[in-house]
Amino acid sequence: MEPIIIQGVLLNQAVADILIVDQHIAAIGSGLSVPNNAIRIEGSHLAAFPTFANMHTHAAMTLLKGLGSDQPLQQWLNESIWPAEKNLDDEAVYWGTKLACLEMIKCGTTLFNDMYFRLPSSAKAVAEMGLRSVLGFNVFGDGDELTDQSFLRLREEVEGAGPLVQLSIAPHSVYTVSEKGLLHCAEMSQKYGTLYHIHMSETETEVRECLQKYGCRPYSLLQRLGVLDLTEGRFVGAHSLFLDPEEIALMGSHHVTVVHNPASNLKLGSGSRFLYSELCKAGVNVTLGTDGSASSNNLDSIEAARLMSYLQKGVRQDPTVLPATELLPVATENGFKALGINAGKIEVGKLADLMLVDLNNMAFVPNNDTLSSLFYAAHGDAVDTVICNGRLLMRHRHVEGEEEIIAQARHHALKLCPQP
């Protein structure tokens, strides 16, 4: 792989060169000497930022985008999503995941934490697209399908697809997985050292039903079952919207990672009040996600970050909450950290996951504050260049093979969702 030199780019409000050798950021400075075979990127009118970690997705559902919008949740599932999902096959998941990867690369994302079906098809798609992903083995009920044998076979298929793909264990939720299943997943997660990725406390209904059934709230249930102990430092709770102080303390002491998905929470009518400050104070690792495109209809992490900050400011009626300087780590390094990946910051020695945004995009004209414009004015289309693990995935907004991905995704979407 050739080295990459980015010359004269705006980085943290100063102009610098960035040298990438193999997978890593090798040097940052001015007038760096350039290896002969280096790919040169002229950085004037570009600013460098770390790429985003999209920490909760259902990538292949991008094929179902826009189906049954504005419907009540149960009608949406019964009439729109589930009938379409019945038609899903390996090829659809492969092309749906490719489409999602394409969209994420175009928005500056190089890591996503997914949960869906037919993982080998997704893994192949991810590996071909060149970004990083953790794909969750989805478990329901007692989780009998999750055995050493099934896990090891699947891990071989998934992680064999490429070095940037990992397998995780993903019990769906406390309302679709039994106590036995929740614990079994935790034991397997501990045994194999995987992430434990689960939907948590997404709706008030979920919490109410958990209280009725188990006499405690979802995080307290997991604590009682021993799940939080078994998964300490590897637990990722998507949503985590409805929490009480006792749960927040538990989450902090177990080094839980939560994924806030503001667009999905709003569009599905789940709620608007994410307890950002409380979670940070307790030591919880707060990260950001878009959820699947069937729930909230794009995979743009800039939009998710802006929405997160705007909601914190608006709901709490305080413009100083979650400033852009705090949004940056929430949307980038906190996600990489949760998955043990040494990226998410542009520093020498870090893995080279970074993006270059186009300062000629209207969001940066004029450029009074680059970070503020990134999070409060720009959209994903401001991203010009994306590098993941030292490899160029996008240059001037073009990703290799995108025309075929778009054509195939349209073809498979029509098969899943016949037009009226």
Place this chain on the structure above:
Amino acid sequence: MEPIIIQGVLLNQAVADILIVDQHIAAIGSGLSVPNNAIRIEGSHLAAFPTFANMHTHAAMTLLKGLGSDQPLQQWLNESIWPAEKNLDDEAVYWGTKLACLEMIKCGTTLFNDMYFRLPSSAKAVAEMGLRSVLGFNVFGDGDELTDQSFLRLREEVEGAGPLVQLSIAPHSVYTVSEKGLLHCAEMSQKYGTLYHIHMSETETEVRECLQKYGCRPYSLLQRLGVLDLTEGRFVGAHSLFLDPEEIALMGSHHVTVVHNPASNLKLGSGSRFLYSELCKAGVNVTLGTDGSASSNNLDSIEAARLMSYLQKGVRQDPTVLPATELLPVATENGFKALGINAGKIEVGKLADLMLVDLNNMAFVPNNDTLSSLFYAAHGDAVDTVICNGRLLMRHRHVEGEEEIIAQARHHALKLCPQP
């Protein structure tokens, strides 16, 4: 002006041709005969929508975008905005307005309702850019500066700039204009038949102080002063976030137009709960705005529409509120209607204000529901072509003269906001 024929475009889920002759939509159908001199637009992979009405802006403030983000309101004004505004001159307002017009055209907006200073400079900019604008004569205190003579002179300058520019009377707010000034503006608005554009009930502080000073809430104050009667059908209340039922009834019976600015309300910490359903039920004309780019940092009406719908769903915890089919008129025709402009819908006989979105944009791949994808997945960059009053303002995302506007805006921003 040459006729324009758009052939084979997606319109309301069917493929059609659209013929534009002079300022109007002359025909919609299939296989329309094409005038010899017509500009032909090949519509496959494009969908046609009416353009947006951005009903509350401070256009030239685009030069101040990103200054003092995340600061408390008073600090933001004292330390960031007001010092920069002191440096504003006619040239800066001219180029700032041009930059805002450029951004709005790029997001599919052909009408904006503005309030700022140095209106002749703004009017010249708007006229050159070719979109529609109503520019508000900003009044403070008793409004002594608003006389027949000053109004008529300004109107001649502003409306003389071009046929699509109008002057309105814009008392700033109930907390910066006296009772005398509020009434004087209403009398002048009635005398000259202009819009009455004012910030209303934007913050809880404003409402509390109004109650302390006047013993009633802002809309009730205007009713008591006779303002709502004098401006019936011409009153535009920006924000209108904190309202009681009595005010909402008054607003409905006086055919008030309100402008919801969700991004600004969130980012400045004003609040998140806009009373959409209650206002509609009372007969209030609900429209959409972005506010100035110094408050919430872009002028993208698609983003504002999505945010409005997401907030309604999330804050009320009901995904069925404000569906895309209702968002469309809120973001388009309701705004044109408020200003008495016969546009905002793609129908024969309407003024030809319309946009073509690119179905190859990721937001529309796959295209399971075009309207849902427009409002829930797309950003302004999906807009390919914009037509205003029968004239092409943008084609393939290029606007005539944009390079010079960007260069000049950068130059003037640097003069206003010296970099540290």
